[in-house]
Amino acid sequence: MIIMKPTAVKSTGIQRYQQMFAGVSRLLQQLQAQWKSVVVTVPYFWMLLFFLAPFFIILKISVAESLIASPPFSDLLEWTRDGALSIRLSFENYSYLWKDDLYINTYLGSVKIAGISTLLCLLLGYPIAYAIVRSPPTTKNILLMLVILPFWTSFLLRVYAWMGLLADQGLINDLLIWAGIIDSPIRLLYSHFAVYVGIIYTYVPFMILPLYANMEKLDMTLHEAAADLGARPAVTFLTVTLPMTWPGIVAGSLLVFIPATGEFIIPDLLGGGNVQMIGRVLYNEFHSNHDWPVASAVAVALLVLLVLPMMVYQKVQEKESGSGW
Amino acid sequence: MTVSGEILDQHWLDSRARPFIHIRGVTKQFGGFTAVNNVDLDIYQGELFCLLGGSGCGKTTLLRMLAGFETPTSGVISIDGVDMNDVPPYERPVNMMFQSYALFPHMNVENNVAYGLKRDGLSKEEIRLRVGEMLAMVELSDFSKRKPHQLSGGQKQRVALARSLVKRPKVLLLDEPLGALDKRLREQTQFELMNIQDRLGVTFVVVTHDQEEAMTLSTRIAVMDAGQFVQVGTPTEIYEYPATRRVADFIGSINMFEGRVTENDADHVVVDSTDNALRFFMDHGASVSDGSRVWVAVRPEKIRLSRTPPPNEANQIEGVVQDIGYLGNVSIYRVRLESGMIVEVTVPNQTRPRDGKHAAGWEDRVFLDWEASSAILLTR
Structure with a gap:
């Protein structure tokens, strides 16, 4: 057998093109590899710059002391007179949150309002999502469009619209009086009711969309299989549909619960002074009291309050999926 | 085999035999499309009956009407003497093995098989016993704690079979039971199915587009085309004495x-x-x-x-x-x-x-x- 040395071959025109082509494709491959890292890096850089950095600033302010100055808080690092660098940490703001009933009650109140709203969003959104999934394709697109449609108007405008609807001289009261159901306007605006209406109205699409995405993948023959094995429709729902849509329920609930807990505009505009939620307390500390350190501590505490249970849930899920699906 | 034995096996030749599944004048329309067109059919107890035809011939629709997932537009289906028209799927004495197997992905093998028994409200002990028995029969005892996504295609298929047989249905409906298996596994499973059918005496109704599968499995075959039966007979009859050119062409x-x-x-x-x-x-x-x-x-x-x-x-x-x-x-x-x-x-x-x-x-x-x-x- 004769083995030819590759170097001994004189490159012809075609071979030159092939070599050129190989070079270009290698370059493209390298670019592609780099492109991948670019694609990953950019959003992380974004998050680092606009989320993590501000968070650390807030964290820093939360351990400072309030001063009547500009900025209205003490520095974290200070040069002492003898030239040494000293760090001043104050956890008083946090202990203050713990000592004052106002904060704990408002936190609990916010969690309660967000929790009930989430549950109501789920009760409302689940059947809607299910109906959308089960409808024929053309209707499906229209229905999905309708779910997204409110986002075409500013959130603030929509809340203002609710103020108009719920006011004493608003559309709902006028209608009820005209129909003879009530004699004098009932108090709708500036109440817990108004806040619930506002939150549920605003956040129900965030429940419907993840549920829809989850249910879309649901294999309908599983329902037939359950029926075939003797399960009535209600039993099929409890034993098959519900467990299989659980990831969608969790995703939707988180998307509603987290922003609802920290909600500021809805309790402010629709709840007035009657509904205290943590977002409003934070706003007041910052703008009315000018106590930036306490306001920052409120914000950090809120974050911890929301993130910790989520992390625990994530761990539990991981454990479950390790042994299951 | 004696002559009487032959008659016992071939109920359709015995004029006194009472059909187990009785289909008369059944039509199913979807909108303007007639999927099943005025069919009559008798299937006898212990038969392994194949509905054979190309896609869109109405065989699956007929099977789904037996299971209760579709209601006939007109006509009567009765099973073991009971009119099934107003009986919902969850009350019918039939079980189905789905083409996609339709195993519950969030349950392990054991719970998948136990699902139907739990719906019947049997005692825990009885359920455990019957599930164990069934899993032993399909040789999956060691896999009882696995989830469906951890099983191979053949194993999934056996779980599906166990799940549909564990309730001891009078009729087992099988939709393209061997469709997703490779050739070796198919042949093996074909014979397994025949053995199980023989042992349990359950009436099998199988839907398939695979003529070879129909030939090996069945006691009788109904060849379907455009929502109607072109020929109903034993595999030998269908192969050696096809009624029309279409049947002759379709089989072999x-x-x-x-x-x-x-x-x-x-x-x-x-x-x-x-x-x-x-x-x-x-x-x-x-x-x-x-x-x-x-x-x-x-x-x-x-x-x-x-x-x-x-x-x-x-x-x-x-x-x-x-x-x-x-x-x-x-x-x-x-x-x-x-x-x-x-x-x-x-x-x-x-x-x-x-x-x-x-x-x-x-x-x-x-x-x-x-x-x-x-x-x-x-x-x-």
Whole structure:
């Protein structure tokens, strides 16, 4: 057998093109590899710059002391007179949150309002999502469009619209009086009711969309299989549909619960002074009291309050999926 | 086997036997489309009945009506003497094995199999016992704690089978049961299914588009086309005595010669082919009139191939070998006739090829002939 040395071959025109082509494709491959890292890096850089950095600033302010100055808080690092660098940490703001009933009650109140709203969003959104999934394709697109449609108007405008609807001289009261159901306007605006209406109205699409995405993948023959094995429709729902849509329920609930807990505009505009939620307390500390350190501590505490249970849930899920699906 | 035993096995021949599944005048329409068109069918206890047909022939719709997932537009379905029209799926004495298996992904094997028993409100102990028994039968006892996504296709299929059998249904419906399995596993499972059916005595109704599957599995086959039954019979009947050209073509391969009846007696029929100047002789009478248009159909394996002219004059064709398909156990010869028509012949390879040559080589002139009793006379 004769083995030819590759170097001994004189490159012809075609071979030159092939070599050129190989070079270009290698370059493209390298670019592609780099492109991948670019694609990953950019959003992380974004998050680092606009989320993590501000968070650390807030964290820093939360351990400072309030001063009547500009900025209205003490520095974290200070040069002492003898030239040494000293760090001043104050956890008083946090202990203050713990000592004052106002904060704990408002936190609990916010969690309660967000929790009930989430549950109501789920009760409302689940059947809607299910109906959308089960409808024929053309209707499906229209229905999905309708779910997204409110986002075409500013959130603030929509809340203002609710103020108009719920006011004493608003559309709902006028209608009820005209129909003879009530004699004098009932108090709708500036109440817990108004806040619930506002939150549920605003956040129900965030429940419907993840549920829809989850249910879309649901294999309908599983329902037939359950029926075939003797399960009535209600039993099929409890034993098959519900467990299989659980990831969608969790995703939707988180998307509603987290922003609802920290909600500021809805309790402010629709709840007035009657509904205290943590977002409003934070706003007041910052703008009315000018106590930036306490306001920052409120914000950090809120974050911890929301993130910790989520992390625990994530761990539990991981454990479950390790042994299951 | 005694004569009475034969009758016991073949209920459809026994006029006194009561059909277990009774289908009368059943039609199913989806919008303007008629999926199943006015069919009548009786299936007897312990049968392994196959609904065979191409896609869209209505076989799956008929099966789904038996399961209760679709309601007939008109007609009656009764199972074991009970009219099923107003009975919801969850109250029917039938279970179904789905084509996609439809195993519950969030439950392990054990819970999948136990699902139906739990719905019946059986005691924990009884459920455990029956699930264990069933898993042992399908040889999956070691996999009881696995989730469906951790199983292979064949294992999933056995879980699906166990789940549909554990409730001891009167009728088991199987939708393309072997469709997703590879060839080896298919053959193995085919025989497993037959054994299980034999042992439990459950009536099986199988939907398939695979004629080979239907031939091996079933006691009887109903060939469906455009929502109606074209022929109902045993695999032998369907294969050897197809009722129409469509059935003949659908089951196995067949050579078809068009012709006109020139002689028609009680003991024989002679047909002259339209475009081959050939004469076919059949040793059985048929209810056809002289001069009528008919088709003479011969299965490839019923044709003899030889290099020298065969002794009998009738049913003899001459041609040139155009293609040879060597399958190991048999070879398929495609022989071109003078008219250009291709005739397929299956020749068993009884001896090893000598000098690399089989019965005939490419471009060899060969003679084909068959027994006067081998050909089928078709009128439509």
